[in-house]
Amino acid sequence: MRILVVEDDVRLAEMLTEALTDFQYVVDLAQDGETAWNWVKGQEYDLIVLDLTLPKLDGVSFCQRLRKQNIALPVLMLTARDTIADKITGLDAGADDYVVKPFDLQELMARIRALLRRGKTTTTTGLSWECLYLNSGTFEVTYQKIPLSLTPKEFAILELLVTNGRRVMSRAGIIERIWSLGDLPTEEAVKSHIKSLRSKLKATGAPDDFIETVHGLGYRLKQF
Numbered sequence: 550m551r552i553l554v555v556e557d558d559v560r561l562a563e564m565l566t567e568a569l570t571d572f573q574y575v576v577d578l579a580q581d582g583e584t585a586w587n588w589v590k591g592q593e594y595d596l597i598v599l600d601l602t603l604p605k606l607d608g609v610s611f612c613q614r615l616r617k618q619n620i621a622l623p624v625l626m627l628t629a630r631d632t633i634a635d636k637i638t639g640l641d642a643g644a645d646d647y648v649v650k651p652f653d654l655q656e657l658m659a660r661i662r663a664l665l666r667r668g669k670t671t672t673t674t675g676l677s678w679e680c681l682y683l684n685s686g687t688f689e690v691t692y693q694k695i696p697l698s699l700t701p702k703e704f705a706i707l708e709l710l711v712t713n714g715r716r717v718m719s720r721a722g723i724i725e726r727i728w729s730l731g732d733l734p735t736e737e738a739v740k741s742h743i744k745s746l747r748s749k750l751k752a753t754g755a756p757d758d759f760i761e762t763v764h765g766l767g768y769r770l771k772q773f
Contacts, residue, residue, distance in 0.1 A: 552576050552577075552594065553576075553596075554576060554598045555608070559580075572658065577731070580604075581603055581604040585603075595665060596622070597622060597623070597625070598625050598661070599612070600626075600627050601628035601629075601635075601639060602628070609639065609642040612643035613643060615643060623645045624645050625646045625661060626647050626648070628647070628650065646663075646664060676711045679773060680692055681707075688701075692750055698749070699749065706727060706739075706746065707746060709726055715769055719767035723768075743768060758771055
């Protein structure tokens with residue numbers, strides 16, 4: 550899942566980015582409202598963590614603009630203002646939740662998980678394809694009930710392929726969905742991850758072409 554953090558306090562932004570990345574979220578960080586708005590127009594996000602007081606475009610104006618464009622993206626607003634009137638202003642602007650600074654990180658993460666669940670049509674964390682099973686909640690993967698040990702990026706790529714089924718995912722598309730904007734790799738890095746995934750799948754009994762290459766286009770899972 551991809552989260553946009555919009556926060557101009559550098560130390561807080563870095564702490565949030567590190568914590569979210571540890572939970573296997575893809576995180577983009579913007580330090581002003583206008584940059585964040587431009588990214589929302591060009592990227593697909595699952596949630597926005599939004600500071601109320603921002604340069605160029607403040608959090609309330611950002612939310613209002615978001616909702617006027619009928620973008621139903623979950624927004625968790627962060628602010629040092631803790632009056633009832635301020636909370637009402639934030640929620641009325643379109644925020645889905647409102648957290649006052651300083652906050653407990655574990656509580657914030659729980660609120661983020663709750664908003665992400667609310668945005669889904671299902672709470673199921675298990676995904677499967679043929680003999681492959683992934684649990685997005687525990688990051689466990691098995692093939693024919695044999696566990697696979699995957700890196701976070703390998704898990705994310707495999708989860709993306711399972712979610713998209715027979716739809717071909719290009720290398721550029723995989724990069725866009727799996728890596729943050731400030732940490733974009735080359736397409737050769739994607740090839741390397743796919744090669745490693747195939748090797749680990751093969752070791753558990755999967756066919757060599759379980760991850761199928763569609764030449765000139767990208768990758769998809771094979772159906773047997």
